[in-house]
Amino acid sequence: MLVTEARTEPLQLLPASSLAGSMKPEPSQSPPRLLETLSEARRVRNEAERQYRAAQASRGSCDAVFDILKDRATDRVPVSRLLGVVEAAGIQLSDPRLRQCVASIRERQKRAVMCDEEARNSFFLDRAAFAEVARASIALMLQVLRKDFVLPDFQEFTGELAAIFERCRANTEGRVANCIPQLARADPARWGAAVCTVPFCLQSVSKPLNYALAMTEAGSDRVHQFVGYEPSGISFNSIALNSENKPHNPMINSGAIAVCSLLARGQRLADRFDYVLRQYLRMSAGERLGFSNSTFLSERESSDRNYAIGYYMRENGCFPPDTDLRETLDFYLQLCALEATCDSAAVIAATLANGGVCPLTGDPVLSAEAVRDTLSLMHSCGLYDYSGQFAFKCGLPAKSGVSGAILLVIPGLMGIALWSPPLDRQGNSCRGIQFCRELVARFSLHNFDSTVRRRPDRADSRRRLTETQSAEIVGLLFAASNNDVTALRGAFLKGLCMDQADYDGRTALHVAAAEGHAEAVQFLLVTCGVAVGPRDRWGFTPLNDAERFGRTEVAELLRAAAVAAAVEESDEAEVGGRRRLRQSFRTPQWRWSPRLGRRPQRWKRRF
Numbered sequence: 001m002l003v004t005e006a007r008t009e010p011l012q013l014l015p016a017s018s019l020a021g022s023m024k025p026e027p028s029q030s031p032p033r034l035l036e037t038l039s040e041a042r043r044v045r046n047e048a049e050r051q052y053r054a055a056q057a058s059r060g061s062c063d064a065v066f067d068i069l070k071d072r073a074t075d076r077v078p079v080s081r082l083l084g085v086v087e088a089a090g091i092q093l094s095d096p097r098l099r100q101c102v103a104s105i106r107e108r109q110k111r112a113v114m115c116d117e118e119a120r121n122s123f124f125l126d127r128a129a130f131a132e133v134a135r136a137s138i139a140l141m142l143q144v145l146r147k148d149f150v151l152p153d154f155q156e157f158t159g160e161l162a163a164i165f166e167r168c169r170a171n172t173e174g175r176v177a178n179c180i181p182q183l184a185r186a187d188p189a190r191w192g193a194a195v196c197t198v199p200f201c202l203q204s205v206s207k208p209l210n211y212a213l214a215m216t217e218a219g220s221d222r223v224h225q226f227v228g229y230e231p232s233g234i235s236f237n238s239i240a241l242n243s244e245n246k247p248h249n250p251m252i253n254s255g256a257i258a259v260c261s262l263l264a265r266g267q268r269l270a271d272r273f274d275y276v277l278r279q280y281l282r283m284s285a286g287e288r289l290g291f292s293n294s295t296f297l298s299e300r301e302s303s304d305r306n307y308a309i310g311y312y313m314r315e316n317g318c319f320p321p322d323t324d325l326r327e328t329l330d331f332y333l334q335l336c337a338l339e340a341t342c343d344s345a346a347v348i349a350a351t352l353a354n355g356g357v358c359p360l361t362g363d364p365v366l367s368a369e370a371v372r373d374t375l376s377l378m379h380s381c382g383l384y385d386y387s388g389q390f391a392f393k394c395g396l397p398a399k400s401g402v403s404g405a406i407l408l409v410i411p412g413l414m415g416i417a418l419w420s421p422p423l424d425r426q427g428n429s430c431r432g433i434q435f436c437r438e439l440v441a442r443f444s445l446h447n448f449d450s451t452v453r454r455r456p457d458r459a460d461s462r463r464r465l466t467e468t469q470s471a472e473i474v475g476l477l478f479a480a481s482n483n484d485v486t487a488l489r490g491a492f493l494k495g496l497c498m499d500q501a502d503y504d505g506r507t508a509l510h511v512a513a514a515e516g517h518a519e520a521v522q523f524l525l526v527t528c529g530v531a532v533g534p535r536d537r538w539g540f541t542p543l544n545d546a547e548r549f550g551r552t553e554v555a556e557l558l559r560a561a562a563v564a565a566a567v568e569e570s571d572e573a574e575v576g577g578r579r580r581l582r583q584s585f586r587t588p589q590w591r592w593s594p595r596l597g598r599r600p601q602r603w604k605r606r607f
C-alpha cells in the first residue's frame with residue numbers, strides 16, 4: 001500500500017543511473033531508496049490527512065454557524081439574515097473576504113429564475129446549500145458571530161459617529177478655497193464621511209502618501225537628503241527653506257515637490273504617474289480612485305507660486321542632479337489632482353493605520369518604517385498652521401488638503417476620511433476639524449489619553465482589556481470544543497493568550513481535553529506551549545477531564561506533556577527564575593499589542 005502511493009511520485013521512478021553522475025548506481029530497492037520512498041509516502045499520507053481534518057473542521061464550523069443563524073421553524077438560513085449580520089458588524093458585502101460567498105449567492109439567485117427548487121434555496125439556504133455558500137468565508141463569519149473585532153459593537157460606534165456627523169453639518173463656517181479655480185466652484189454644503197460615492201480631489205492629502213512611497217522605495221537616508229523633518233511654522237506654500245537649504249518637511253509644498261522629484265525617478269512621466277496610481281490603488285484595495293484632468297490643468301495655469309517655489313529650490317540645489325523641474329512640477333500637480341471618495345480614502349488611511357499593509361487585502365504596500373515616519377510627520381506637520389494645536393488637542397496623525405479632505409489615522413485601529421470644502425483660516429475643513437475634535441472628546445483615541453486611568457466621560461472604543469477579552473475567551477473555548485484548529489491557529493497568530501480562562505477557570509485545553517479532541521490538544525500543548533495542568537474552579541485539570549470522560553488518547557498526550565513540563569521545570573532551576581520572568585512578561589505584552597492586524601472593519605453606514 002505504502003509503496004503504491006509512493007509510485008505516484010514521478011521522482012521515485014527515476015532509474016538510479018539517471019541521477020547525478022557522481023552518485024554510484026544503486027539497485028532500486030536498496031535500503032536508502034526504500035526509506036526515502038516510505039518517508040515520502042508518509043508525508044503524502046499526512047498531508048492528505050491534514051487536508052481531510054481541515055475540511056472536517058471547516059464543515060464543523062459551517063454547521064455551527066448554520067445552527068446559530070437558522071430559522072427554527074423552517075430549518076433554513078434566510079440569506080437576508082446572513083448578509084444582515086455581516087453588514088451589521090461593519091463588513092461591506094464588497095469585502096474581498098466575502099467575494100466567493102456573495103458571488104455564490106448571486107449565482108443562485110440568477111439561476112433561481114429558471115428552477116423552482118433553486119428559487120427556494122436562493123433566499124433561504126438549507127444546510128447543504130449554506131455550507132456551499134459560506135465555506136470560503138467561514139472564518140470571517142465566526143469572527144462576526146463572536147464579535148471578534150477591534151470594535152465589538154460596531155453599530156453603537158457608528159451611531160455615535162452619525163450623531164457627531166449631524167452636529168458638524170450645522171457648522172457653516174469657513175470659505176471654499178479660491179487658489180485653484182476648479183476648487184473655488186465647490187459646493188460649500190457638501191459634507192461626507194467615510195462612505196461617500198462623490199469623488200473629491202486629494203490635493204495635499206497626496207503628500208504623505210507620496211512621501212511614504214518614496215521612503216519605501218528609496219529609504220529614509222536618500223529622501224531626507226532632500227527634505228527635513230521639522231514643522232515650518234510658516235504657510236504651506238511659502239518660498240522658504242530651512243537652515244540646511246532643504247524644504248522644512250514633506251507635508252508642505254516645497255517638501256512634497258522634492259519628494260516628487262525622487263518618486264519612480266528615471267522613468268518616463270507617464271510611467272511614473274501610472275506607478276503611483278497603481279500603488280494608491282493597492283493602498284485602497286482597488287476602491288475608487290480617479291484623476292481630475294480639469295483640476296490639474298486649471299491648477300497648472302494658476303500655479304505661479306509652485307513654480308516660484310520650484311525655481312527657488314533649484315537655485316538652492318534642492319533636487320538631485322538632472323531633475324527636470326517642469327516635469328517634476330507637473331507630476332506634483334497631477335498627484336494633487338488624483339480623486340478619491342471618502343470610502344477609498346478611508347481604506348488608504350486604514351492602510352497607514354495598519355503599518356502599510358492594506359487591511360482588506362493583506363497587501364504589504366508600504367514598509368513599516370516608512371509608515372511610522374509618515375505618521376510622525378503627519379502628527380507634527382499634517383494640518384498647516386494648525387498642526388501644533390491639532391497634535392495637542394486631538395493627538396492623532398492627520399493630513400488635510402485644500403479640497404477640504406482630511407485623512408485621519410488612528411494607529412492600530414482605523415482610518416477615517418472626511419471631506420467638506422469650506423475651509424477655516426488655516427486652510428482645514430471646518431466640519432472635518434470639528435468632527436476630529438468631537439471624536440476624541442467622545443472616545444479615548446488621543447495618542448496620550450491614559451490607557452491606565454480612564455476618564456469616565458470618554459468611551460474606550462477599543463475595549464481591549466475587558467469586553468474584548470471575554471469575547472476572546474468565548475471564541476477560544478468555542479474553537480476548542482469544535483476541534484477547530486484553524487480558528488485556534490488564527491487566535492494564536494493574532495497573539496491571543498492561549499492560556500486564558502473563563503469565569504469558571506476553564507481553558508481551551510480543558511474543553512478540548514473533555515471533548516477528546518487530540519488534534520486541538522496537541523496544537524495547544526506543542527505549538528502554543530500552554531500550561532499543562534491549570535485547575536478550573538472545581539479543581540479539575542485537563543487531564544482529570546480527559547480521564548473522567550474516557551478520552552484515552554488525549555489523556556496519554558497530557559501525561560506525556562506533564563512529564564516534559566516537569567523536566568523543563570527542573571532545567572529551569574539551573575537558569576534561576578529567568579524563564580519565569582519571561583512568562584510573566586508575556587501575557588501583558590500580548591494583551592497590549594495593537595490589534596487591527598488582519599481584522600479590518602469598514603464603515604458601512606451611509607450618513
Ligand SMILES: NC(=O)CC[C@H](N)C(=O)O
Nearest residue numbers: 203204253336401402403
Ligand atoms: N494644501 C494643499 O492642498 C495644496 C495643494 C495644492 N495643489 C497646491 O500645491 O497649492
